[in-house]
Amino acid sequence: MSRIARLAAALATLALAACTAVSPGDERAVATHFESLRDRPPELVMFLRRMPKGGDLHNHLSGAIYAESLIRWAAEDGLCLIVVSNTFVPPPCDPGAGKPPVAEHARSSSAYNALIDALSTRNYTQGSRSGHDQFFATFGRFGAATEKRAGDMLAEVATRAAGQNIAYLELMLSPRTWEARPLGARIGWDGNAADTLAKLREAGLADSVPRASQDIDAAEARLRAVLGCGATPQPPACAVTIRYIAQISRTLPAAEVFAQTALAFELVRREKRIVGLNFVQPEDDRTALADYSAQMRMIRDLSALMPEVPVSLHAGELWLGLVPPEALRFHIREAVEVAGARRIGHGVAIAFEDGAEQLLAEMARRNVLVEINLTSNDVILDVRGAQHPLPLYQRHGVPVALSTDDEGVSRIDLSNEYRRAVETYRLSYGEIKAMVRNSLTYSFLTGESLWRDPREARPIAACAGDPPGTVAPSAPCAAFLAASEKAALQWRLETDFAAFERSVVAAPRR
Numbered sequence: 254m255s256r257i258a259r260l261a262a263a264l265a266t267l268a269l270a271a272c273t274a275v276s277p278g279d280e281r282a283v284a285t286h287f288e289s290l291r292d293r294p295p296e297l298v299m300f301l302r303r304m305p306k307g308g309d310l311h312n313h314l315s316g317a318i319y320a321e322s323l324i325r326w327a328a329e330d331g332l333c334l335i336v337v338s339n340t341f342v343p344p345p346c347d348p349g350a351g352k353p354p355v356a357e358h359a360r361s362s363s364a365y366n367a368l369i370d371a372l373s374t375r376n377y378t379q380g381s382r383s384g385h386d387q388f389f390a391t392f393g394r395f396g397a398a399t400e401k402r403a404g405d406m407l408a409e410v411a412t413r414a415a416g417q418n419i420a421y422l423e424l425m426l427s428p429r430t431w432e433a434r435p436l437g438a439r440i441g442w443d444g445n446a447a448d449t450l451a452k453l454r455e456a457g458l459a460d461s462v463p464r465a466s467q468d469i470d471a472a473e474a475r476l477r478a479v480l481g482c483g484a485t486p487q488p489p490a491c492a493v494t495i496r497y498i499a500q501i502s503r504t505l506p507a508a509e510v511f512a513q514t515a516l517a518f519e520l521v522r523r524e525k526r527i528v529g530l531n532f533v534q535p536e537d538d539r540t541a542l543a544d545y546s547a548q549m550r551m552i553r554d555l556s557a558l559m560p561e562v563p564v565s566l567h568a569g570e571l572w573l574g575l576v577p578p579e580a581l582r583f584h585i586r587e588a589v590e591v592a593g594a595r596r597i598g599h600g601v602a603i604a605f606e607d608g609a610e611q612l613l614a615e616m617a618r619r620n621v622l623v624e625i626n627l628t629s630n631d632v633i634l635d636v637r638g639a640q641h642p643l644p645l646y647q648r649h650g651v652p653v654a655l656s657t658d659d660e661g662v663s664r665i666d667l668s669n670e671y672r673r674a675v676e677t678y679r680l681s682y683g684e685i686k687a688m689v690r691n692s693l694t695y696s697f698l699t700g701e702s703l704w705r706d707p708r709e710a711r712p713i714a715a716c717a718g719d720p721p722g723t724v725a726p727s728a729p730c731a732a733f734l735a736a737s738e739k740a741a742l743q744w745r746l747e748t749d750f751a752a753f754e755r756s757v758v759a760a761p762r763r
């Protein structure tokens with residue numbers, strides 16, 4: 254049976270299992286129950302952990318790993334620790350010179366605990382160093398432990414996702430993008446995208462694509478081995494759908510940023526598991542600020558040469574004081590209007606943008622989704638509570654979804670971000686369900702959306718009729734779902750919601 258046919262059969266089975274059916278009345282009953290949980294925080298946590306959560310659209314793979322795993326891998330792989338800077342480095346170690354093996358150093362509980370703090374924002378209180386600096390410093394410290402562990406990292410995040418009913422992950426990583434750096438440095442950048450792209454291709458830019466594919470093959474094979482995906486029944490983590498976003502380092506010299514961006518476009522076009530690209534590293538970095546507009550034009554020009562490559566951009570991950578006011582006035586607008594970003598990561602500084610009202614209306618009209626990272630913004634930017642623009646985006650009809658950013662470094666999970674959003678902004682069940690749906694609707698999965706109108710959750714004609722997920726799909730609907738990865742996962746989400754709501758309604762009240 255082909256993969257598509259298996260998928261269609263699985264969908265039909267899932268839908269039939271739900272045939273005894275949720276009704277709109279169930280959703281209303283769940284919404285009423287949800288209100289009663291506001292002054293019962295532990296029960297709210299239980300509810301939100303179980304609730305289907307669709308996808309996590311803003312998740313840096315290496316930042317998603319908890320320090321405990323990083324220390325274990327560093328020890329197993331024979332890495333050393335530069336004690337004075339808490340940095341993992343390859344062997345040889347030299348205990349006499351402050352560079353013992355990680356395994357030896359982390360043997361004492363106090364050293365182990367101190368290392369967890371150094372590799373994360375745990376126990377971090379703003380002192381001589383800001384949360385921003387502590388956060389970004391951790392990546393340089395633990396990087397060596399991640400180099401040979403891509404598959405183990407996938408297994409960790411997939412397991413955590415499955416444990417919270419997350420069906421889909423769009424993970425940011427750097428698929429061989431470092432190989433574009435020396436090419437870019439050699440070829441240079443004169444502002445002409447077509448000429449420079451031609452020279453980069455001539456120099457072998459696309460040779461990195463098959464190597465990136467092999468890396469993903471190896472990582473996914475390791476994921477399946479670690480999780481035991483061959484077993485029956487299969488562990489739930491094996492059913493989490495994973496796609497990748499190619500990261501470009503925005504703090505590099507322009508020629509290297511262009512070459513990396515060009516490679517990211519090639520990767521998305523040729524490797525179907527890589528579904529989009531994003532610019533990463535601190536947006537407030539000196540080079541990132543100086544080159545911001547030029548970088549947005551690079552994306553625009555490459556998009557003209559290689560259309561239909563989905564772009565999401567960290568934009569407006571800034572605040573007054575971190576950078577001068579002038580730098581707050583245009584980043585989100587240029588990401589949307591110049592680079593053509595379909596999604597924005599963070600968007601915290603929207604209120605400081607020139608013409609913010611008009612920009613919000615434009616984002617709503619163009620369906621540009623904002624990936625909201627509440628804990629990350631609290632720790633890195635010191636922006637929380639009423640200062641955060643999540644409600645502003647909602648009031649203007651800009652689609653939003655909650656995401657984790659770096660759940661390992663921040664020591665959170667996606668369920669926590671839902672709890673935080675519900676408690677801080679008094680979100681209703683309907684509002685968080687809309688966010689969950691958005692996390693698949695605005696994903697970069699291929700295929701048409703199940704929703705004709707995502708705001709109203711109105712299905713396309715082929716799947717109109719009974720609420721999606723509550724009955725077996727009709728023949729035209731099944732054909733549509735089999736042809737669209739996105740719609741298939743959306744249907745599965747509706748099926749999961751129906752089962753979840755039915756179980757909430759059926760549970761005894763205490």
Ligand SMILES: [Zn+2]
Binds near residue numbers: 311313658
């Ligand atoms: Zn991020």
